[in-house]
Amino acid sequence: MHGNIIVGQSGGPTSVINSSLVGVYKTAKDRGAKKVYGMLHGIKGLLDDQYVDLSEHIKTDLDIDLLKRTPSSFLGSCRYKLPSISEGKEVYEKIFAKLKELDIEAFFYIGGNDSMDTIKKLSDYAILVDSNIKFMGVPKTIDNDLATTDHTPGYGSAAKYIAAVTKEIIRDGLVYDYPQFTIIEIMGRNAGWLTAAAALSKSEDCEGVDMIFLPEVPFDIDNFMEKVKELSKKKNSIVIAISEGIKVADGRYVFELADHVSFTDAFGHKQLSGSAKFLANKIGAELGVKTRAIELSTLQRSAAHMTSRVDITEAFQVGGAAVKAAFEGETGKVIVLERVSDDPYICITNSQDVRKIANIEKKVPVEWIINDNTYVSDELIHYIRPLIQAELSPVMVDGLPRHLKLNL
Ligand code: F6P
Numbered sequence: 142m143h144g145n146i147i148v149g150q151s152g153g154p155t156s157v158i159n160s161s162l163v164g165v166y167k168t169a170k171d172r173g174a175k176k177v178y179g180m181l182h183g184i185k186g187l188l189d190d191q192y193v194d195l196s197e198h199i200k201t202d203l204d205i206d207l208l209k210r211t212p213s214s215f216l217g218s219c220r221y222k223l224p225s226i227s228e229g230k231e232v233y234e235k236i237f238a239k240l241k242e243l244d245i246e247a248f249f250y251i252g253g254n255d256s257m258d259t260i261k262k263l264s265d266y267a268i269l270v271d272s273n274i275k276f277m278g279v280p281k282t283i284d285n286d287l288a289t290t291d292h293t294p295g296y297g298s299a300a301k302y303i304a305a306v307t308k309e310i311i312r313d314g315l316v317y318d319y320p321q322f323t324i325i326e327i328m329g330r331n332a333g334w335l336t337a338a339a340a341l342s343k344s345e346d347c348e349g350v351d352m353i354f355l356p357e358v359p360f361d362i363d364n365f366m367e368k369v370k371e372l373s374k375k376k377n378s379i380v381i382a383i384s385e386g387i388k389v390a391d392g393r394y395v396f397e398l399a400d401h402v403s404f405t406d407a408f409g410h411k412q413l414s415g416s417a418k419f420l421a422n423k424i425g426a427e428l429g430v431k432t433r434a435i436e437l438s439t440l441q442r443s444a445a446h447m448t449s450r451v452d453i454t455e456a457f458q459v460g461g462a463a464v465k466a467a468f469e470g471e472t473g474k475v476i477v478l479e480r481v482s483d484d485p486y487i488c489i490t491n492s493q494d495v496r497k498i499a500n501i502e503k504k505v506p507v508e509w510i511i512n513d514n515t516y517v518s519d520e521l522i523h524y525i526r527p528l529i530q531a532e533l534s535p536v537m538v539d540g541l542p543r544h545l546k547l548n549l
Contacts, residue, residue, distance in 0.1 A: 164460020
């Protein structure tokens with residue numbers, strides 16, 4: 142490899158997404174790439190002529206260590222949907238002209254299923270214009286909803302954070318001797334993988350959450366209220382985990398049952414927020430008890446002080462594997478993780494055709510949702526547990542985790 146490469150980050154960030162960036166950067170440099178460019182705000186930035194030479198921003202081994210531990214996309218992100226090739230030829234011409242000007246031999250995009258749509262379209266266009274540039278997807282998303290991969294980098298750390306704070310919330314709830322409900326709202330859009338991680342809170346030292354509601358099955362409010370009333374007769378502190386994406390049978394999100402204005406992004410995704418508040422208010426009004434709604438919101442995807450070492454290591458590996466594959470001639474592919482063994486936990490990387498991944502959402506199998514749709518099965522817990530293992534300590538400066546800042 143004697144030319145240059147370019148890398149971008151796209152979609153919602155994770156706490157280990159920069160470990161993948163380091164994986165791409167370091168592996169490309171080690172394998173002889175001249176320059177490693179970084180798009181600012183993904184493909185949108187490239188279209189606006191915004192990019193950096195990463196060597197000017199990652200200068201020392203300490204920078205590498207800090208960047209791995211820095212949450213949220215170092216290069217900035219975007220939720221930009223490329224037009225179809227037939228409708229937006231000029232956009233593709235502009236991107237390919239830019240790539241030619243920068244002497245790019247391989248293009249890497251770190252993202253989820255929407256971002257893989259970008260890799261798919263760019264690799265399709267490369268075939269059309271007979272370009273030799275290689276296009277590779279590097280998977281990431283806390284939602285864990287990418288098809289054909291055992292799991293996605295970013296998920297394990299978010300799951301670890303969710304399980305840990307859920308334990309703390311449950312413990313906090315035990316202090317008073319009067320009834321109270323806490324509803325925890327967890328991200329994941331239309332897939333319940335993240336919400337399921339609340340089940341890991343149950344351990345020798347913690348009774349765990351009382352109910353878990355995933356978006357894979359319709360949410361029945363009457364049934365929910367009945368269960369809530371039954372629980373309130375048995376104990377004081379009740380903690381319930383819900384997915385931000387739970388929907389009632391007619392297809393409306395629960396938060397849409399309240400007066401709610403929601404932002405919609407370029408991929409048509411509504412901003413999902415407010416279901417916990419809606420349900421907490423309803424319980425408060427009907428039962429006359431104290432309630433709290435806790436939205437974990439961006440905390441769960443930026444908690445770099447509590448990453449899983451398994452996750453941060455795999456995030457690096459998928460970045461490196463993408464570079465290796467591209468340098469060996471692969472294109473139009475995404476790196477996937479294959480679980481070879483559970484005990485001991487072993488995962489290897491492989492590459493998969495991007496067409497089998499782009500725009501597809503992998504959901505929790507419904508047979509893993511149990512107890513009248515109010516909890517998750519042991520199989521699901523068994524699947525998640527290896528992904529949250531071990532830690533990588535932050536570099537602490539002046540009492541706080543230190544991050545690497547992009548100085549422009
Ligand atoms: O795609 C990951 C994710 O964190 C989802 O879980 C969440 O619904 C969404 O991003 C939020 O998107 P944004 O950061 O654009 O508000």
